[in-house]
Structure formats: structure tokens, C-alpha cells
Amino acid sequence: MPATRTSKSSTQLTLTGEPVKQPAVSKSKSKSKTKQERVETDVIISIKPEFAHLISTREKNHEYRKYKLKDSVERMWFYETAPTSAIRYVASIGHAKVPGEVKDSSGVGNDDFDAGKKLSKYGYPVSGLCRLKTHITSTQMKQSYGMSPPQAFIYATPKLLEDHPLTDQETVF
Numbered sequence: 001m002p003a004t005r006t007s008k009s010s011t012q013l014t015l016t017g018e019p020v021k022q023p024a025v026s027k028s029k030s031k032s033k034t035k036q037e038r039v040e041t042d043v044i045i046s047i048k049p050e051f052a053h054l055i056s057t058r059e060k061n062h063e064y065r066k067y068k069l070k071d072s073v074e075r076m077w078f079y080e081t082a083p084t085s086a087i088r089y090v091a092s093i094g095h096a097k098v099p100g101e102v103k104d105s106s107g108v109g110n111d112d113f114d115a116g117k118k119l120s121k122y123g124y125p126v127s128g129l130c131r132l133k134t135h136i137t138s139t140q141m142k143q144s145y146g147m148s149p150p151q152a153f154i155y156a157t158p159k160l161l162e163d164h165p166l167t168d169q170e171t172v173f
Helices: 049-056 110-114 138-145 158-163
Strands: 039-047 062-065 075-080 086-093 122-137 153-156
Touching: 039 049, 039 062, 039 158, 049 075, 049 086, 049 122, 062 110, 122 138, 138 158
Parallel strands: 039 075
Antiparallel strands: 039 153, 062 122, 075 086, 086 122
16 A cells, blocks of 8 residues: 655555554664774684694695685684684784685695685685684683674784783794
8 A cells, every 4th residue: 555645744554554653763782882993914713623723733724715804914813613612823824815826735625725616715824823822712702802703704902912912822833
């Protein structure tokens, strides 16, 4: 049924001819999101624990993603998904490579990436790895840094880097 029009207003009607109720104002329980400071050299990504392990043993030497990170990114902080549910490692990375540019069959997934068989379109070479002496759980991420585990990636905050300086961490390679 079309809207009933008057000279000053229009009323939308439902299929039964009743006036449509105006939507209530959102009463979201979430706190207002203020833009946090971020460090554009460091991102936090979610990764399955088995892939973090392969990187830590140097069996996997590239981390593959569907998205391209800014060229300013130098490090990936690995938030390991369940059952770990914590940030355990920080990897030093190089600039993104696209299929055909890796040319290193020694790492898990490299040949498939180069052949275009992966959904991921960008490969980040891992040149170094640190293990955090104190893991950062998802609860700590929320309480101390105001962030949740990332779906894709999130930038690290200055406070995170200040609380966990890389010089204080265990070098894996």
C-alpha cells in the first residue's frame, strides 16, 4: 500500500494498512569507540597454533594473507586462536610478495602460493621471530589495550609495544 501523503508529512503503512512505527533510537551497550593511537609498523593477526608452530620451527618461512598490509608494516604479532587464545610470537617480516615472486620451495605452502593455488594473494617473508616471555591473552588484550582478537588484522598500540619491548623477549631466530 502506498504511503498516505498530506501537505506536511508522509506516513508509511504496513501491508495490513497500519502506520509503521518509528524505529527506536539505538541503545547500544557498547562503549563509544574512540580512535586509538596506533603503531603503523606493527600489526596483530590471528593465526592457527599449528601455523605459528611451523613458523617457529622454520618449516614455514612466509605468512600468507588475502590482504595487503601497508608498506610501513615491519612486524606481525601472532594472536594464536583457540585453544591458545593469546599473542605468543612477534615476527619480523618483509614486504608483500605476490604469486610467482617467492621462488623458495623450502617453506610450507610456498610452491602452492607461487602456482596461484592459494586463496591468499600476498606472502610476507618471515625474517625473524621472538617469543613473548609473557603471553597476552584475549582478556588482557581487552582489559589492558582495549582491543579484541582480530578478524583480519589490527594495528598495535603504543602501550602494547611499551609494555612488551622486543628487546626483552626471547629470540627464536
